Amino acid sequence: MTTEQQSLTAAIAGLEAQRALLGAAVVDLAVGSLRAKLAALLAAQPAAPVDQTLRQVSVLFLDIVGSTALSQHLDPEDIHAVLDGTLARCTVIVEAHGGRVLQYAGDNLLAVFGADTSEEDDAERAVLAGLALLAEGRAQGEQVLQRHGQAGFDVRVGVHTGGVLLGGGVDAEGSIRGLTVNIAARMEQTAPAGGLRVSHDTWRHVRGVFDVEPQAPIDVKGVDAPIASVLVLRARPRAFRVAARGIEGVATRMVGRDAELEQLQAAFLGVFAQGRLMAVTVVAEAGIGKSRLMGEFQNWADGRPETFCLFQGRAHPQTRHQPYGLLRDVLAWRLQIAHGDSMALAKQKLEQGIAPLFAADEGEDAALAHAHLLGHLIGLDFSTSLHIEGIKEDGRQVRHRGFHAAAQVFRRLATRDAAPIVLLLDDLHWADDASLDFLQHLVHVNADVPMLVLGLTRPTLFERRADWPGESAGAGAAAQRIELAALDRSFSRALADELLKKLPEVPEVLRERVTGGAEGNPFYMEELIKMLVDEGAISLGEERWTVHADKLLAAHVPPTLTSLLQARLDGVKPAEKLALQQASVIGFVFWDEALNAIDAHAAEALPGVTRRALVTPRRDAGFEGVREYAFSHQILHHVTYDTVLKRRRREYHAKAGEWLARLAGARANDFLGIAAEHFEQAGDKRRACEFFARAAEHARERFAHESALGHVGQALALLDKPTGTVGSETAGDRNEDGNEPGNAHAVRRLRWRLLEVRERTLGLQGRRAEQRADLAAMESLAEALADDRLRFEVAWRRCDIALRTADYAAMGAEARHAAALAERVGDRNLGLRAQQRLAIALGEQGDLEAGKAMALQGLAESRSLGLRRLETLFLNVLSVFAGLQDDPVLALRYDEQKLPLDKELGNPLNAAITIANHGESWLQLGEVTQARHWLGEGLRLTRAYGDRAMECTILLNLTQLELWAGEGGTALALAQSAMDLAVAVQNPESEARALCARGHAELAKGNTAASRLTFGRAHGIALADDSPVQHDALAGMASVAGAQGDMAAALRAVETLLAHLEGGGTLEGTDRPRLVKWVAWQVLAAHGDARANAVLAAVHAELQGLAGAITDPVLRHGFLHHIPEHCSIVAAWATGQPASPDTAA
Known part of the structure; x- marks a missing residue:
């Protein structure tokens, strides 16, 4: 900033400070011209790099109450002295607590804690500063009353913690932007005079440290819901000022730390047994459970019969630069020196606690000398003591003698009480160096003292003291x-179940939400649950909690974790932090070469952040010459990413996308979707959509249905966005596609590719309504592009829907339409594809000979033209037709020709269908072992590829196998699964078949009433669909009626069957035609009906004719004797004796 700019800024600030005195109108008029001049100067100067940061901070607002009334009674000089003096003293208080004042405006100030570097106690220091400011306000109010006779002078303070953008504005370093500022201001505006209001987000950080008074929620402009807050009354005494962890009202057992607790217990008992010092250091990152482990150990030790003398202390972030701060904390706890004690009282307590330990053998004067030396060492003012005066300038001697005195305190106390010492030290990573020096000295010189020194620390301690607790520990301790x-x-x-035990049942999605984000960190889990409570996803009751599932996924990173992890980021070198920020843009998992693509020197920082356990290397990157890394926690990744400015994010995303787009090798296609997301975040809509399309196509080829649908959805949503909303600064001119003019054709082609992937995927999943909607959209695109080949594809895909829903009339119509389009295009390949679909439609509609002739001709032509994929399609048609004509041997031959072609052509889905068809042919031959093998393999593959319609067919065949094996229960379960799939894929014929299978299973289990209802449902569905399965259902109804002794009902069902056959109908397309006729004979024979003999003769002749066509004697024997109804027909013909109507089911 130039000198002139600085002068203008100072003048503006001066006028603002006198707003209460001069009035708003005068100040606004004067400031307006000055601001305009300053803006002009700033606009005219060359653009300079903007130093901005995104970070979570605690924002404090202070307002002087009563300044306007005061200005009415005091002259300008006096009001200036009062207000400026107060703000100056308040600034000193803010800075003493580690904050920075960014702005002054009239009679208020705005300060930030955590602006330069984050500390875990930023929020705590902000609240402590707020309380100190209230004390200063009271003191100033008393002075104003005494000096000027005016009452009512005071201050009020508000604090809120949240994310802001710092720097880069007109006021440069004083610039702060974000909703957090508005909320903090609202906290201050609604605080009472002399009061400190903090938001719930700040209170989360300091819960347990202060006494507070809850307040009713208040409205804040720009925030949807009212914000909860508390009035802070006072800080709790230091002995009790520990930030509360855990969840209020939930006492939990320790989980997963039994082995470590046993180690601490063994160390404790070892001190008693051996009478020597034992130093144990528990090391873990924040939140892993060090303090909980120590608490469980203390509870265990307190319950032991052994007597011991306890000392404990905790290091704090604000005391790590205070010499002997931790040692003072240890002694203060033991001697009950409170934080608010006067210096005289503190010195008295020290003397009374220390001197008696030395008096007996060294005399009163020497004992006082030890006490004064130790007190002086830890910061108590003994400078006027005769024992200190002569040596107070000799720091080395004070240190040496103070160390000796402190070590002797522990030794003499253990001797006096004939009990070991237990010294508990928390948060050693924050300990000051002087206290660490003493502790290492203590471990060395008191090695022969029965003493357990138990310290808790994060790994960062070993960056300062690699050999902690010192090599000297090996000399005895x-x-x-x-x-x-x-x-x-x-x-x-x-642990999640333990924390959520007040829920009647823990939903899996909630358990995964808590455990997945925390990655084994108990503190993270607790904070995630508390955040879910705060955001309404979990409602707390006295005895029971309630989950609101709709709010679970909206949760974000708790601010308590943000401050913790942001402090870790600020603790690394600038180059390392920048590298982490760049890596966070690549993703939770990233690669060194990708990082180098963003910044050529970034990867040089990876060893340092790896040593700090911020990232971890992974073994196999999948790319040659590339090393893969991952952030140590998902939450750390999110917090790091949130510190990256948006304009930098776009730049980094673009470079990461380019690197991924250039990948080659076996795994390159696996990263297409990630590349697309980077291009999207970079604002490159065109490349993002292209890579989403490639990713979707790759996923469909691997039958990764959800991934394919996800990529398509992302691309289509992006295509439907106006261009200006995807990372670009201006929208520009756009056509109806939301893209620049001239790109409409390319966008429609891209949209076609995306819809084609989704439509095929939906087809396999049986999601018919969505599939039809996509086909309608594809038809519109084909028309807009005036492309007959695309029109053909729409007709072809509609044939597929019709096939899978057994709508063979519609299939025939679409096949003829496709054939006409193929002829118009002049492409015989397309023509043969249409012919294959038409052949199926003809055969399934009852004209098997015409369909078969068309398929044979298509097979011959496909082979002559070398169209091998079409060859497989026609072989499939002929295999199906052979099955419909009761020629399973021929079906096997077609399948045996087709399967090698499917594998050679790399068509795994078609190969799976062929394998399943193969199993069905073996089933028709009665070869149970072969059928079970091929059907089992087919089921495995179709499930892997997600072909739900084919899975349904296989399950029905497996149901038949189980019925033949006498496993009615298994058959029933399989039939139910098949029925569920049939309903899902909207195939009424398959639903009727599944109901028939279920009816037979119910009958096999003796559930005749359920069986009768099920066959009735099957008949109704098949009749409405005009499906031949209606005859299978009628036979089932006759069987169950016979089993119930209702022969009249059985005969009615059979009469309907016979009327169909006598009227020229056939049983082609039924599942078990011989069973249908066998049941008819059973019922007629039971009634003594003369038609029975003719029916038996006809079905026996049919059976023998089919068997005679099987040249292999083994297969022929199995066909006659392994299929229950066939076996029964042969036996009945041989003996002339009827069986009961349900024996062959």
Whole structure:
């Protein structure tokens, strides 16, 4: 900023400070011209790099209450002195608490905690500063009353914690933007005079540290829901000022730390047994469970019969640069020196606690000397003591003698009480160096003292003290390090259940939400649950909780975790932080070469952040010469990404996308979708859509249905967005497709590709309504592009829907339409495809000979033209027709020709269908072992590829196998699964077949009433669909009626069957034609009907004719004797004795 700009800024600030005195109108008039001049100067100067950061901070607003009334009674000089003096003193308080004042405006100020570097206690220091500001306001109010006789002078303060953009504005370093600022201002505006209001988001960080008074939620402009807040009354005494963890009202057992607890217990008992010092250090990252482990150990130790003398202390972020801060905390806890004690009282407590330990053998004067030396070392003012005066300038001597005194305190106390010492030290990673020096000295010189020194730390301690607790520990004292790892999946799920035990049942989606994001960190899990509570996803009751599933997925990273992880990021070198930010744009998993594509030097920082356990290398990147890394936590990745400015994100996303787009090799296609997402975030709509399309096509080829649908959905949503909304600065001119003029043709082609992938995928899943909608959209595109080949594809795909829904009339119509289009195009390949579909339609509609002739001609022509894919399609038609004509041997021959072609052509779905058809042919021959093998393999493959219609068919065949094996229960389960699939894929004929199979299974289990109802439903569906399965259902109805002894009903069903046959009808297309006729004979014979003999003769002759066509004697024997109804027909013909009407089911 130039000198002139600085002068103008200062003048504006000066006028703003006198707003209360001069009035708003005067200040606005004067400031307006100055701001205009400043803006002109800024606009005229060359653009400079903008130093901006995104980060979570705690924002504090302070307002002086009563300043307007005061200005009415004091002259300008006095009001200036009061207000500026107050703001100056408040600024000193803010800075003393680690904050930075960014702005002054009249009689208020705005300060930020965590602006430069984040600390885990930013919010705590902001609230402590707020309380100190209230105290200053009260003091100033008393002075104003005394000096000027005016009452009512005070301050009020508000604090809120959240994300902001710092820097880069007109006011440069004082610039702060974001909703967080508005909320903090609202906290201050609604605070009472002399009060401190903090938002719920700030209170989350300091819960347990302050006494508070809950307040009713307040409205904030720009925020949808009212915001909860509290009035902070006071800080709790230091001994009790521990940020509360866990979930209020839920006492949980410790999970997954039994082995580590046993190690601590063994160390404790070892001190008693051996009488020597043992130093144990528990190491883990934040939130892993160090403090909980120590708490469980304390509870266990307190319940032991052994007597011990306890010391404990905790290091704090704000005291790590305070010499001997941790040692002072340890002694203060033991001697009950409170934070608010006067210096005189603190010194008195120290003398009373320390001197008696030395007096007996060294005398009162020497004992006081030890106490004064130790007190002086830890910061108590003993400078006027006769024992200190002569050496207070000799720091080395004070340190040496103070260390000796402190070590002697532990030694003498253990001797006096004849009990070991237990020293518990928390958060050693924040300990000051002087205290660490003393602790290493203590471990060395007190090695022979029965003493357990238990310290908790994060791994960062070893960056400062690699050999902690020191090599000297090996000279007598034992040292042990216990590494706490994150909870594994099993323990994580157990902890989630423990934390959520007030729910009647923990939904899997909630358990996964809590455990998946936390990655084994208990603190993260607790904070995620508390956030879900705060955001209404979980309602808390006295005894029971309730989950609101619709709100589970809307949750984000809790601000408590953001501050924790942001502090870790700010603790690394600038180059390392930048590399992490760049890596976060690549993703949770990233690669060194991708990082180098963003910044040629970024990968150089990876060893440092790996040592700090912020990222971890992974073994197999899948790319030659590339190393793969992952962030240590998903939440760390999210927090890091949120610190990257948007304009930088676009730049980094573009470079990451380019790197992924250039990949080659076996796994390159696996990253098409990720490349697309990077291009989308970079604002490159064209490339994003193209790569989403490629990713969708690749996913469909692998039958990864959900991935394919997801990529298509992303691309179509992007295509439907106006261009200006996808990362670009201006929208420009667009046509109706939302793209630049001239691109309409290319966009329609791209849209076709996407819809084609989705339509085929929906077809396999049986989602007919959505499939038809996509075909309608594809038809519109074909018309817009005036492309007969695309029109053909629409007709061809509609044939497929008709085939899979057994609508053979519609299939024939679409096949003829496709044939006409193929002829118009002049493409015989397309013509043969249409012919194949028409052949199926003819055969399924009852004209098997015409269909078969058409298929044979198509097969011959396909072979002559070398169209091998079409050859497989015609072989499939002929195999199906052979099955319909009761020629399973011929069907097997066609399948045996087709299967090698399917595999050679790389068509796994068609190969799966062929395998399933092969199994069905073996079933028709009665070869149970072969049938079970081929059907089982077909089921495995069709499930893998997601062909639900084919899966239904296979399940029906497997149901038949189980019925033949006498496994009615298994058959019933398979039939039910088949029926569910038939309904899902909207195929009424398959639904009727499944109901018939279920009816037979119910009958086999003796559930005749259920069987009768099921066959009735099957008959109704098949009759409405004009499906030949209606005859299978009638035979089933006759069988179950016979089993119930209702022979009249059985005869009515048979009469309907006979009327159909006598009227020229056939049983082609039924599942089990011989069973239908066998049941008819049974019922007629039971009634003594003269027609029985003719029916038996006809079905026996038919059976023998089919058997005679089977040249293989083994297969012929199996055909006659392995299929129950065939066996029964042969036996009845041989003996002339009827069987009961349900024996062959």
